[in-house]
Amino acid sequence: MASTASAFPVLHERNLLCLIHPLHSYMLHQFSLSARHFALLASCALISCSKEEGAPVAQPSPDVISISAAAPRAATSADFATSWNAFVDRVSKGEFSDPLGQYVSKNTYVANDGYKERPTRPKYTQEERDARLRTLGFVSGDANSNTAAKSYSYQFESSEGRGMNNLFTPAYPSTPFPGNEQGYVWDLKIVKDGRSPLQGYTIIPVDLNRGAGGQYIYLSFTRDPRFIQNASDEGENLQSGPVRGITSVNQRIGAGFTSYPANYTPTWAEWGCDSFPGFCFKEGDLNDGAGGRFIYGYQSKLENQGGPIEVGVLSGNGNISPPYGWQKVGVDLNDGAGGAYIWFCFKRR
């Protein structure tokens, strides 16, 4: 596991070598890059190099380049989206490296002590990536003619249509939830540390660290008040009820040093102290293991935030918009950590 210090750009000879060797031979073979091109690329790609220490640094395949730089080959936006998703997935699996250091494998892990600022990775929209790669000599051609490169790709998953099964009456899954006949989203939790979701909670299947290494982190929700853990609903009523707001906040240092946003409480994450029931939840850093800013999720059940909401997660390769009816809110959940652009989203019921 790479340390914090070695996970980000540090001009150590060792770091340089780990990238230069595989990329150098590959690029010379594929592109006949000049020495100037290679120097430029190396200086940029160092950013992701040392993060892969301890794991084999995969040879970039031609697919990497075709997806991240030579997007004109993608015939349609749908093709492009498929290509981009495949690109991120393959980098995440460590099958190859992103030469710009924005996307990294899941083996990349940045230590997290919460008391000081973490180093950051570069982040580019798809247009910026293509321009950068062109500058570095990965692809030739007029940037303005590269129309497909301007296509933004996204993945959107939400609570709509999910978590509707009433686990207490499995024979009649559509039975309304006692106390929540409308089937509203009743509580949010973060799932991380390799744990399973809490009983009765449903995961929204988008990794909140997508493309940025670190832990697999998910937003989960329940519609059944009987399953709620560590929320005001356990005998406390002032802030109970459906979820009416979701947001995220980024900070330079860990959560313990800042106050919550007004009217919001954390989307708690279980952390596994099973022997101390009632003390098993923490504010879950949504960049845990990925570096960058410390990011925390919050929910509100106060009526002044508006009507009950459905929640979603939007992930993409630029400043994308959510589908009709939805709003994205808060900060990029990968802020400072490279990877995909990710936001919490909500839709009023």
Add this chain to the structure above:
Amino acid sequence: MKQYATAVGLMISLGVSIGNSQAQTSSSKGQLYANLQLTNQRYAFSYPANTSTVLALNPGCLAVGYAFTPKIALQVGAVLGRSEHEFESSGTTTAGVPVGSVTWDKTKSVALPLLARYTLGRPESKRFNLDVFLGPVFIHSKLETRKTETLDGVPEEKYNTSQNAWNTALSGGLGGRYAIGKHLQIVGDVALNKNSQVTQKLSVTGNKAGLTSSIALGLQYRFRANN
């Protein structure tokens, strides 16, 4: 913030005046001290409009104390905190009309811990001492909130509020002191805090007991030299 500055000013005046009086009666056994510490103090807090939160107050804490005997002291401190959040949402209605919102809040807070300290063991003969402490913490916080929603470019203010309140928490913990000179000691405290005015303990603090924590590390100046 003016009232908080006044509170800190009062404490300094109190420390100086006690220090002066002590200098005049240096034969007494009591001993005045002042602490300047880096700190992060977290307190659950309840505002009048049924909203509860956790305040983080940092980074500095000033305290003055009086050791009535080598083992027993009373200490009062002050720590200020402020925070500000702003977050936006943007998207469309199901009909494709642009919609968005801006939510903003700002808090200014002060905590005044009044702690009784008891030194474990025989403090006279040791360079390093351990204290236990317990006492109330008086917390004041002012919260301003504002939310504006925009539909198709037309803004509408949803709320614009200001509220403030005093809460009292109970704080207890363990402290260590290491003498590095006749007047100076390195001091550190860790504490757990409980505010019984916050009823939404689980959702606010994340634990059933409604506990939050504080930590402090810094220097203590003893106005009369240790022997």
